[in-house]
Amino acid sequence: MPNSYDAAKSEASVLGIDVAKHHVVLFDSVRRTTHQIDNHPSALIRALRRYRHYELAVCETTGGFERALCEAATQVGLPIHRAHASCVKAYIASHGQGAKTDAIDACWLARYGQERGSSLPRWQAPDPDSEALAHLIRHRQNLVKQRTQARNQLQAPNGQIL
Numbered sequence: 001m002p003n004s005y006d007a008a009k010s011e012a013s014v015l016g017i018d019v020a021k022h023h024v025v026l027f028d029s030v031r032r033t034t035h036q037i038d039n040h041p042s043a044l045i046r047a048l049r050r051y052r053h054y055e056l057a058v059c060e061t062t063g064g065f066e067r068a069l070c071e072a073a074t075q076v077g078l079p080i081h082r083a084h085a086s087c088v089k090a091y092i093a094s095h096g097q098g099a100k101t102d103a104i105d106a107c108w109l110a111r112y113g114q115e116r117g118s119s120l121p122r123w124q125a126p127d128p129d130s131e132a133l134a135h136l137i138r139h140r141q142n143l144v145k146q147r148t149q150a151r152n153q154l155q156a157p158n159g160q161i162l
Helices: 041-049 067-076 085-094 103-121 128-154
Strands: 016-017 023-028 033-038 054-059 079-083
Touching: 016 067, 023 103, 033 103, 041 067, 054 067, 054 103, 054 128, 067 079, 067 103, 079 103, 085 103
Parallel strands: 016 054, 054 079
Antiparallel strands: 016 023, 023 033
16 A cells, blocks of 8 residues: 555544446555455445444545445445545645555545544435435426527527537
8 A cells, every 4th residue: 555544643444445337446444455346236235244343434426336335335334424526635635645546545535534534424325205306306407408409509590400
């Protein structure tokens, strides 16, 4: 792991998890080891069960690819924080470093969780009804946008659609 990881900073047991579309890279702050796991619910649940006694897991928002991880962590009883990528990047930059690989990112996420864990909100699954309503609202907004584009195209000279 990078020299920037300082175990003396905190003894908190935190998992830093870098999420990608097909896999996640997990950094264990206690053992200081890294593992790659398929980003699939059953694989994530299997892997996270051994860490359910840890204080916290930290991942970044990745456009939804972190959802299965957050749900798996919640299912096994592991508190998880979904950090905004810009906050983590600023944190890394404040240490004069830059993330370079998935393993290094996971290590920095663990350190972020160790230093700020007590103030980080824990992820909770959204209410299914609220989530469905939000989906419908986004869909309506897209339809309104498409209608506006069509109207604007019809108002072009000679009513030609471009």
